[in-house]
Amino acid sequence: MTAFFSHPDRIFASYFIETAFPLEQAAATMAGEQSTGTFLRVPGETDQLREQFAARVESIVEGEHAASPSLPGSGTPKNWDGIRRTATVTLSWPLHNIGPSLPNLLATVAGNLSELQAFSGLRLLDLSLPSAFLDRYQGPQFGVVGTRQFTGVYDRPLIGTIIKPSIGLTADQTAAQVRTLAEAGIDFIKDDELQSDGPLCPFEARTSAVLGVLREIHDRTGRRIMYAANLTGELDQMLRRHDHLVREGGTCLMVSMNSIGLPAMTALRAHSQLVVHGHRNGWGMLGRYPALGMNFVAFQKLWRLAGIDHTHVNGLRNKFCESDDSVIASARACLTPMFPAPNKGCEVMPVFSSGQSARQALETFRALNSTDLIYAAGGGIMGHPGGPVAGVRSLQQAWEAATLDIPLNTYATTHPELAAALELFGN
Template structure:
């Protein structure tokens, strides 16, 4: 195996000297323990010890961000924050995403020396592409299957999340495809419940989508939530494919990286990676990991699109964090000439025509899905007007026309701005 290295960047908070704290991180996640042991030879350390590559002090911290941290023997309680870069030889864990995760985000969060420790980013060598396939469709392939180019893919979600029968779900899909939407997804809570079995639901939905495609030539992409045990997911994929479907969806945190790798190897359809549960890893600024680091692991495992939240969303994430995540999805993971593994960012969470302009201004691209539930279904003039309002808002944003000015010529957009104010 080559001498390539993995680089991980962290934010840390500690009362210990920064160099000592960083060395503790490197030792804990490679060759070291709390004392030197006989087998830890100089030769072994030279070959396998993690290296502290960089320490950037960020200033003092008044109070510990997390409970349970300790103080150095000197008793000095001055806590400082820093940005630390640590690297490992790829030979430590091999080409394995599960073992990579154990290395870069394993016991570190529990170390007593730290009152805060968060993974910010990870840079992987291209050798990982010899084992992991990365996205099969990505941005370009998704656009081809959806038949949408040069603008965002306008999407929505089946609501209510649970409780609908297969027939009722298909009825809602009929309304949405006739409204002109490009993409529809199951809610992550709806997979294969007894009131709405997966095969019955997807068959009913695809009959509607296929009939609409036969009439109009437009085949709406439907992300069917196949989350489950590995054998179930593979069988569900095959059912969607047989029904003429063009997308599948899986809850990433629920199935894990190895299951996603297997699903990607089997799949002939784009994989819509749902990030539900990411808040447990990402919400606290003092622990867990950033979405920038998180999505890289899943891109390599094989997802083609993933949620990044949305501007002025209903959750707790800031707009800056949302846009940073979306930009990263569109940024190559590896240096040329290796595949970039770019994927489609999905904006969602309380989105409406009002967010089109600020989203485009911040992202600087139309390579995204823009998903609205209430922003489509609750439009005063109905779902078709809701879809048209979103298209009008994005057209104005790309043209640099203020949305209020565009609304004077577009009654659907004008009504959307009035309905979804605030």
């Protein structure tokens, strides 16, 4: 949050707003809409009731003026001075309004606000929650530490990839690709979010075949490769699919967070014995437009409490629209404790993906100053001129150079796999 607020019995949320109305009036409209008020005072809305239940405006920090409305449908006040103001506004609510409930928290901090005519822009920026939420929700079961324990990978990122083509392979073809990647030295493999339980590649057949390959490699080499199997579906289906993974010796499941919702994620986490890889597909609808939706900083806090252990943050110079600064801010947020000591921090492992190769490793490490991440590359591994073994090795070498603070071109002079990757993907 722009200014950090904390109280054991209050919920805080900060927003970007854009409005033609006076800022104090606009902020009061927000507070009233999301607590005791409506567009006029109603019987029963006593001063005592407002004192006990109304949201409070904690701070207003004015920003630059907007030249034109960012969103359609906004109104203007009578005798408008012609200025459309922006600000960062922080509101707070007493915890006893909703209790520690994630679905009702979302309704409170992101309910009808974005539809109010007083605003031509409104975006949730950040949240600060009482520790009662951590008492109610389990949060990550494994996170960074547990992921490293499962895989035995320390002091560097997990090198990961995605089954490609995303959809169209049979169970046996998927297992064959996994074998190739596993033999190449990969640490982490995930299904694409489009691949779940179609008739060509049923969930149980696919995951049994893949996990059979990974068990064989573990028995032979001692390496435990993490496979995030996409079990997204109805809640009863997901619980059955989870149990199938456990029987087959799996270590990780993947779920499309926006598809299943917070309550289903909470129920799955309560049942799960596996690492939960939270895929944020659909995030662009919430986060892409800067004057609407919410920041990822706020979004990931909700899902961390619900129980994910990993989540995607894109990557530097990605194929999507997200800036490098936003990517790094998202990754830092995942690794930042949500609650002050001595409470559990709820840190989760950020997953860098989307157009990643050896060329971004040094910049990523310098920007994040951490190796607590999964570095997932598809073409960066499979497209290497030396094949997938050389592709995996090039990424390992790139991160060796990064942690030693050696320029990639310099390190490449004695590491041919890295040299080939830099030539292919650019410096």
